[in-house]
Amino acid sequence: MKCVTLLSNAQIEVQEKPIPSFKEDECLVKIAYAGICSSDIPRAFMHKAYFYPLVMGHELSGTVVEIGSDVQNFNINDKVTLFPLLPCNTCSQCVLNQYQRCSSYQYYGSRCDGGYAEYLAVKKWNLLKLPAAISLKDAALFEPSAVVVNALRKIVFTNKKVLVIGAGFMSRILLDLFKDNPKEVFIADRNVDKLTSMPKNVQEIHIGDQENIDKFLKNYRDYFDVVFELTGSKEIVPLTIQVAGANSKIILVGNVSGDVNIPEKLFSSILRKELSIKGTWNSTFYHSPSDDWHTVMEHMKNTFFPSKHVSHYINLEDVPVFLEKIHKRREFPLSPTYVKGLIKIDYNT
Numbered sequence: 001m002k003c004v005t006l007l008s009n010a011q012i013e014v015q016e017k018p019i020p021s022f023k024e025d026e027c028l029v030k031i032a033y034a035g036i037c038s039s040d041i042p043r044a045f046m047h048k049a050y051f052y053p054l055v056m057g058h059e060l061s062g063t064v065v066e067i068g069s070d071v072q073n074f075n076i077n078d079k080v081t082l083f084p085l086l087p088c089n090t091c092s093q094c095v096l097n098q099y100q101r102c103s104s105y106q107y108y109g110s111r112c113d114g115g116y117a118e119y120l121a122v123k124k125w126n127l128l129k130l131p132a133a134i135s136l137k138d139a140a141l142f143e144p145s146a147v148v149v150n151a152l153r154k155i156v157f158t159n160k161k162v163l164v165i166g167a168g169f170m171s172r173i174l175l176d177l178f179k180d181n182p183k184e185v186f187i188a189d190r191n192v193d194k195l196t197s198m199p200k201n202v203q204e205i206h207i208g209d210q211e212n213i214d215k216f217l218k219n220y221r222d223y224f225d226v227v228f229e230l231t232g233s234k235e236i237v238p239l240t241i242q243v244a245g246a247n248s249k250i251i252l253v254g255n256v257s258g259d260v261n262i263p264e265k266l267f268s269s270i271l272r273k274e275l276s277i278k279g280t281w282n283s284t285f286y287h288s289p290s291d292d293w294h295t296v297m298e299h300m301k302n303t304f305f306p307s308k309h310v311s312h313y314i315n316l317e318d319v320p321v322f323l324e325k326i327h328k329r330r331e332f333p334l335s336p337t338y339v340k341g342l343i344k345i346d347y348n349t
């Protein structure tokens with residue numbers, strides 16, 4: 001089979017490998033689509049991989065083609081997606097079904113091989129069978145959607161002034177999944193080109209340079225009831241504290257890159273404003289209608305189609321060049337300028 005292998009930092013190659021064998025508690029899944037996650041860029045180019053060689057890819061959908069002898073609830077040709085985290089099942093959080101907080105886990109596409117490949121052997125525990133109403137394109141985006149659902153659970157929006165910082169794919173699905181009825185919604189980004197085709201009721205704020213930021217702060221210091229931080233930028237995190245109003249909540253979603261420096265006076269304002277700062281990590285998956293993945297499934301059966309926000313469809317063979325382009329932020333010929341790639345794994349070429 002074909003797969004894309006990270007051989008060492010910044011060395012990515014399309015390879016030919018044997019189709020993986022599968023254990024009695026696994027299904028062999030023929031991958032249909034794989035989402036390119038922004039976390040794959042530091043993994044591939046900034047020494048963030050746990051080991052080499054690694055096949056990345058954790059946002060996946062596909063079809064069951066082989067079934068292990070200890071698998072009961074799946075059939076050949078079932079359409080599936082998969083929760084990529086393989087928990088230890090023994091730590092304090094695993095026993096509470098909070099597997100996303102497991103202290104010692106494996107992960108398809110980062111801590112073990114993933115789905116930038118034609119086939120992947122997947123534990124039955126991790127598989128989620130798809131109803132016919134959900135397309136394989138949307139199904140590959142269960143993972144980022146579930147991360148958003150987990151973040152949205154932290155807050156009630158009714159009558160709140162909400163700021164979302166970062167205007168990429170995750171923010172777009174976050175706006176799609178806003179539950180109750182916020183009073184005002186703003187979205188901010190440093191890249192003005194990303195602030196395109198937002199929903200009508202969302203006000204766009206450009207924070208590209210210090211002048212923009214000063215202007216923003218002049219009007220909106222201590223203003224918002226809820227601030228979502230999705231960029232993970234060390235410069236942006238302090239800004240969330242400045243624009244958060246008294247008794248407000250800051251939800252940290254973006255995985256931070258670099259050390260965040262919070263000056264004394266700003267830190268003190270966390271206390272004075274009695275802010276709540278809440279981290280959110282990954283998503284819940286415990287085979288119940290109340291977990292994040294089943295919540296996403298209900299949304300996808302209705303009006304939630306995250307694949308509409310995909311900016312680029314590419315073939316498996318093009319992944320090395322495409323990742324390099326994202327890393328170097330080369331101009332992309334297509335709009336919008338934020339990048340959410342979906343790899344179509346094509347078996348006939």
Ligand SMILES: [Zn+2]
Pocket residue numbers: 037038039058059143144
């Ligand atoms: Zn991801």
Ligand SMILES: [Zn+2]
Pocket residue numbers: 087088089090091092093094101102103104105
């Ligand atoms: Zn655990």
